Amino acid sequence: MSPETGRRRRAPAAVLSPPEATPPPAVASPTERERSKPAAKRPFLLDFFPLETADQTRLHRFYERLREGRLSTTRCSRDDLLHWPPRTACPKCHTEILDWVDLPERGRVYAFSAVLAGAPYGMEDEVPFAVGLVDLDGVPLRLFGRIEGRPWTALRIGEPVRVETYDIGDGRMFYRFRVAD
Numbered sequence: 001m002s003p004e005t006g007r008r009r010r011a012p013a014a015v016l017s018p019p020e021a022t023p024p025p026a027v028a029s030p031t032e033r034e035r036s037k038p039a040a041k042r043p044f045l046l047d048f049f050p051l052e053t054a055d056q057t058r059l060h061r062f063y064e065r066l067r068e069g070r071l072s073t074t075r076c077s078r079d080d081l082l083h084w085p086p087r088t089a090c091p092k093c094h095t096e097i098l099d100w101v102d103l104p105e106r107g108r109v110y111a112f113s114a115v116l117a118g119a120p121y122g123m124e125d126e127v128p129f130a131v132g133l134v135d136l137d138g139v140p141l142r143l144f145g146r147i148e149g150r151p152w153t154a155l156r157i158g159e160p161v162r163v164e165t166y167d168i169g170d171g172r173m174f175y176r177f178r179v180a181d
């Protein structure tokens with residue numbers, strides 16, 4: 001006997017109700033479903049941005065500081081080690097006693113590319129846009145992020161940029177770079 005046959009035999013026939021006893025479920029049309037969904041709410045699995053509140057992440061201070069216009073990270077004073085991304089524990093000595101420090105607001109484009117298709121959910125209308133690696137001035141950190149303020153075709157390696165914090169549209173904060181004036 002195949003496993004399929006065995007499963008079919010074990011299925012109790014009593015659970016099958018006559019068709020008239022089960023009215024078809026009321027299914028909203030796609031249009032109605034769209035209308036009932038808050039505009040900025042993204043499906044969790046397709047959400048490009050992290051959850052930010054204190055009950056969602058131990059790194060909530062990073063986002064709270066973004067709200068104050070400050071891009072910051074953690075630093076281990078024991079190792080004199082600046083982390084990126086920010087950590088809850090030092091990757092070298094494992095202490096959880098870390099300082100929060102502001103990062104420089106200026107940097108230069110180390111490398112960049114452009115998103116021309118296949119943008120993350122919610123960003124489909126924004127293509128093409130530039131993304132790249134930026135070396136921040138005065139610290140040994142190279143950050144990835146979006147680069148705004150110039151078409152990607154006119155962007156250059158070494159371009160000076162500044163850090164910008166912004167609300168992504170549902171109350172959460174993130175950072176990006178903008179070509180400096």
Ligand SMILES: [Zn+2]
Pocket residue numbers: 076077078079081090091092093094095
């Ligand atoms: Zn450490």
